[in-house]
Every structure is written in C-alpha cells, then in structure tokens.
Amino acid sequence: MKINIIMVMIFLCGGMVTLNAKEYNASLFGIKSNGTTLNTTSIQRAIDFIHEQGGGTLRFYVGRYLTGTLVMKENVHIQLEEGAILVGSTNIYDYNIDVPNCALIYANGANNVTIKGKGVIDGQGREVAYNLLAQIQSGVLKDPLDYDRPRNRRPKAIYMRSCENVRIHGITIRNSADWVQVYDQCVNTVVDSITVDSKAFWNNDGIDIVDCRNFKLLNSFIDASDDAICLKSHDAAKICEDVEIRNCTARSSANGIKFGTVSAGGYKNIRIINNKVYDTFRSALTIATPDGGLVEDIVVDSLSAFNTGNPFYLRIGARWNKGRTGSINNILIQNVKVEVAKDKPDSGYSYEGPIEDNPRNTSPSSIVGLKDAPIRNVTFRNIEITYPGGANPNYAYRGTSKAELDSIPEMEAAYPEFSQFKELPAWGFYIRHAENIHFDRVVLKLKEKEYRPMLVFDDVNGYSLSQVKQSGAKGKKELVAVDSKKIKPRADSIIR
Template identity: 65%
Template structure:
C-alpha cells in the first residue's frame, strides 16, 4: 500500500509541474480546425518547437483537427479543450506504418519524459475507414501484411502508443474508434491514467487499454467500452514485467475479457491491485490471469469487483503455448468481495463486434482455476465471493461426468490459447479446479437459479483446499455438491 501511495504522490507532483509550463494555442502554428485540412506537419512542428524551447503546453480549442501520426516529445503536453477533436486521417499512408516501432498509432512517443494528453476533448481514430482502406491496399498488393480472417495483422494504427516513456499523464479525454488497440503503454514508468473514456467498437482487436511491462502505474475513475479486452496487462519481454500497478474505480465492457492479464506473458506481473471496479455485458471473463508463455505471476490482489452479465467470473490458467523450456507460474492471488452474475445467453449480443459464435455444445461454464501437470497454481484465496449462475444445464445437450475416468478424460490443452470455453463441457457448474495447491475458499456462495445436473464444485489434483462458510444454493439438490479426485480438503 505504501508503494501505491508513493506512485500517487509522484504523479500528482508531475501534474502540478506541467501545468505551470508555457501555453501555445494550436492556431499559432497554422493548425486548422475545419476537419478537412491535414495538419500532421503543422502539429508536429508545434510539438518540435515546444520541445526545443524546453517544454510547454499545446492547446487545442473547439474544432476538428485532422491529422496522421504525430510524435509527442519530452516536456510537451497536449490539452484538448472541450469540443476539440483530434481526428485520424483515413489514408493509411498518413500513419507511421513503415517505421521500426512496435505499433503504428495516431499519437506515439518513444523514450520521452514528462508528457501528457489531458482535457475534455476527443481523439477519434476513424478506425473502421482506416482498417478497410488498409485491407483494400493489402488486397491490391500495394501493402504487404499478413491477413488473419481478412484482418491486417501489424499495420493497423492504434490511438496512442508510448514506448519506454517516463512520467506520463493521460486524463479527462475520450478516445474512440481506432483500427487496432486503442492505447498501449509499453515499458513505461510513472504512468497515470485518470478519468478517461474509451469507446471503441468499430473493428476487431480494439483492446481498450494495454499496459505492457510497465512499472508504477495508476489507472482510476475511467470508463472503457471495447470490442476486445477492456483493461489488459501484457508482458512482451521475458526480461521485463508489469509491476506496482493499481486499477481503481473503473467500469469496463468488452466483447472479450473485462480485466485480463495476458495472453502474451513472457516476463510476468508482480504487485498488482484491482480495487472497486465493475464489469458488464462482457463476452468472456470478468477477471482473467493467463500465463501461457513462461511468465511469472505473483502478488495479485483483487477487491470489490462487481460483474453483471458476463460469460465467466474468474479464469486463472497456466499453459505452455510458445515456451517449450519454461513454464509460467501463478502464486499468491487473492480475490475478495466479488459479486458476479452469469447469464444463460450470450452476454454481448447486439454489439457491433461481438465475441465469436462458439462451436457448441457447451452448457454454461464454471469459474476455472487450471494449472498444468507438475506446475500448480499456488496460494489462491477466494474470500467473500458470490457468483450467480442460470443453472438448467442439460446432460442430453452436453455431458461431463465426475467419475475418475471422466475427470481423467478432460484434455489438458496446455499449448492452446487460454480460454475457459476451450474444454467445452466442464464437470461443475460453480467452480472447477485442477492442478492447484494451497487453495482457500472462505465465505463463498454459488447460486444456480435452476436445477443443474452437475455438482457445484469439482477439485482434481488439488494439494490442499481449505473451505469455510461455503454456501451452495441450487433447486432440487441438497447433497453431493462437491466432487474431488486426488485432493486433500480441510473443512472449517
């Protein structure tokens, strides 16, 4: 907790310092607000000029400012006043798609310090038009890019991409309609994101917020609605990790996962706090930790997470997707004071870019904690949890038994993309745990609204499960609510 308070204080001092810098109106540099003049060169000239003068603030007032890629530099702060819209060009060649950086973007920064984008204005990437124009160029053979289901893999520009930057503040703004990940902060330190709105559902892979191998980060008071993972931690570099991060008072909606660690997890995550957040209308899991690439996950604390109309509540998974010589680990995860409601129907139905229609049959899945043979998920505590399921699973539609042979027949799928639906039918309706040790369930309630043919909880190869004050509410089934194999259970 002391470490998080230090991050808040550092970022608060940074915010006060940058507000005292010289201010420059965008119009001073000939930047036009008519929505048709391409301002890329003039905006970049303004940024360069302010940077060369030792720093200051570039202020955009009411209007539409059309631009391609601009690079934010040290000690330069962009303020978008209410009514100011930074509009992305629809011409793919106005973006930095050929430069040797990880990802093209409308606004990017590389090794910059003391930078910010603040205000009540908007960044609009016009992502649908940009993406389809890029697809057109790929089809014509002008741009080389690998297509995945007719989606370009690497050239689509995001909204913001900051790499190896220090003392970064993003606050107040709205970011919408990008062609790729909305905002990515890669190996940045001392980052604060506060009071922003993300509304990006116009194309595939619209992650709302990606924090990649960053250190000392606070994300607060923000609303994120995205067609892909809403709030996502990643680790692309096996020598780095996400560390000392807090996400507090945010609301997330996604046609993938609400709050997710992974999937790319080469290095790992340590000391991450997820406090008082809400997730709704989310296709996959409200909360996910996936380490299929050798990364080490430790000291994760989730408190007061409320999830409504989400496909799954909790999914923790170790795998061996890309790493063949190193297995990932998950150790010391606490999830407490959580409430989740799981629907019988598709939770993101009706959104522009829904999650995929699954290859069924599968009844509604339980929460899942799943290690791999020989590598347990270790020291997980679920405390003061209530998960409400629809129940009503039909054994004639999809069936999974709980006899030892039935449990042994569940495939490990250790090199598959980690999603709770991969196994089709699982043998429990509330919680399924396999390959874990030192698991604690305290005051956990599982409720099924209708009768379910499966038991509430199934443990398989769990080396110590301590259960206290457990409740199972399901019509027509008063016993046989826990099944286990190769498991030691301590009832309190």
C-alpha cells in the same frame, strides 16, 4: 513601504509563473480546425518547437483537427479543450506504418508528457482498417490477413514505449483501428478519468499495460470490442509490476479485466480495487500465463460483474514459453459479486464475441494449472456468484468419475480461454492441478436445476472450505474431489 515591496514581489512572481507556463494555441502554428485540412506537419512542428523551447502545452480549442501520426517529445503536453477533436486520417499512408506498433499518437523514450482535457481523440478506425484492407487486396501492401482482416499496420490511437512520467487525464478515445492505447515498458504513468468507446473493429483492446512499473488506471470507463483492461508482458526480461486499477467500469466482447495473453516476463504486485464489469462475452477476470511468466501477489477487491459470460479463469499454459514454466502464486480475490448471463451477454454490439468455439452449457469459474506447475495459494473470500444453471446432459454431458475427469485434455499449448475445454463437469468451480486453494464465505446461487455438482477438485493438493453455501436450485452433488486433499484453513495460509 514593506507592503509595497511585498506587492511588487508578488507581481513579479506572478509574472514569472505566467512566463514559465509556456502555453501555445494550436492556431499559432497554422493548425486548422475545419476537419478537412491535413494538419500532420503543422502539429508535429508545434510539438517539436515546444520541445526545443524546453517544454510547454499545446492547446486545442473547439474544432476537428485532422492528422496522421504525431510523435510526442519530452516535456510536451497536449490540452484538448471541450469540443476539440483530434481526428485520425483515413489514409493509411498518413501513419508511421513502417514501424512496429504504428499509432496516431506515438512516443518512444519521451519523458514528462501529458494528454489531457475534455476533448476527444477519434481514430476513425473502421474507415482506416477498410482502406488498409483495400491496399492489401490490391497488392500494394503485403499482409497475411486473418479472416480477411489486416494483421499488421493498423494504427493504434496511442502507443508509448519506454516513457517516464506520463499523464493521460480526462480525454475520450474513440474508434481505434487496433488496440486503443498501449503503454509499453513505461514508468510512473497515471491514466485517470478517461473514456474509451472503441467498438469500430476487431482486436480492439481498451487499454494494454505492457511490462510497466508504477502504473495507475483510475476512475475510467472503458468499452471495447476486445479485452477492456489488459495487462501484458512481451519481454521475458521484464515484468509488469506495481500496478493499480481502481474505480473503473469495463465492458467487452472478450474479457473484462485480463492478464495476458502474451505473458513472457509476468506480473507482480497488482491491485485491482472497486471495479465494475458488465455485458462482457468472456470472463469478468482472467489471469493467464501461457508463455513462461510468473504471476504473484495479486489482490482483486470489490469487483462487481453482471451479465458476463464467465466469472473467473486462472490458467497456466505452455504455449510460447521456450522451455520456461510459468507460475501463479499468492492470489486474493475478495468482496466480489457476479451474475453470469444465460444468453449471449454482448448481443447487439457492433463486434460480438464468436460463439462457434463455446461450450453448449454455461462454464464454471476455473483454476487450471499443469501437472508439473500447479497454481498455488489462491483465496476466494466473501464471494457471491449467481449462475443461470439449466445445463442439459443430453447434448453435452461431462461426468465426474476419475476416468471421465482424466479424459479432459490438458491443452497446455492452446490459447487460454475459459471455453477452451468445452464442457466442464462443474457448474460453480472447476479446479485442476492446484495447491492450497481456500474458500471463505462463498455463496454460489443457481437459477435453474443442474445435473453437475457445484465444485469439482481434481488433483488439488490442499483445499479448505469455510462457510461455503449453495442456494437456489440444486445441483447433483455439492463437491466431487478426486486425487485431492482437504485441509483445515490456517490464518497464515490465507492472504489478508
């Protein structure tokens, strides 16, 4: 008798679980998978209906589902099965172009939302952007145009703002017309095991993490024509905090992993662990704060970068800071191996990085603060960087006398890129306006002879060198230090 009661209870509980799962097939709402029927209204009705029922999952099976902007609602989950493709309309008027940050999938204040599965979101970004451009050129829409490219109204693939408990898992995102995915002031977000393949148009960041808290980007592959993995801070009253980027691979015609450029509030407690960067035109890692934001407590561990234009660029600027001075403090970069390309590392990709502003000779890693705002407490530990060398002083000379170093402009208001100063006087590291910079077990390799020294420290108040080695072809001199003070490394001055 007891066994029968237990079996009945198990059956009833199982039935309750099935009933509460609330899964809805897309076809239930008249959504067509033929790739030609515009489904915006029917998919939106499905999302609204599921939200009104208290939540559930909208499931898409094999097919092409053409749609414009979809607005996600609380407790709604989208499951894209293998072979299911959400296809963005090429008609710009099928998107919410009258709101900032228009997108194919849009959410504002929607908690507990999920997009998951083995399916695809295809923004058809190049066609969308060209059709938008045609509307601007015909005078129907107004836009300032940058290099004959639309500045506004290009839809992102995903934009979510002020959402909590967001989960993006397993999907592939292709061909966005703008930044691929933006998570803006979101809390408790996990983006896991996704693929981004978005080289269809310019200004095409792979993922933007903006003023988020408790954010994880895990196990993902991101290939983008602009910065691949990008942390931003748009609000001076907010901060990007408690972020983990782990086990990801990034490729970019700009930067691999970047803090900024917009950095109004700042970044705190960021962990970037076990990642790879390749074929990247600019820096493998850029940490920049030109807009008054703070940057502190950053750990980069186990980064591998090859065929990249530049290893590291740390920069404080004064661009849109509105009287506030930014800061960079307490940075640990360790267990890193980088190989810098001799030739253009993103050559052959659809949208290559522009070469017209680049220096003639390969740039070193750089740490560049301001006179009144030095970059503080940075440790490089267990680092190996291979540079191509072969700089030619006959067409692009930069010397190391005090007068020559002083002639390098501050450029505090310029857009922060490793190439902004043109020719720099070192081939390995150039450090200016900094305090407490520590090198521990750092090996810098040269493939061809260099006329420049390996290290140039200019206005560095406290630096230590422990087991720093140069190998391969030789530079002119290992270290040039001007207005800089060497100190002994202390256990409490190096982040562990």
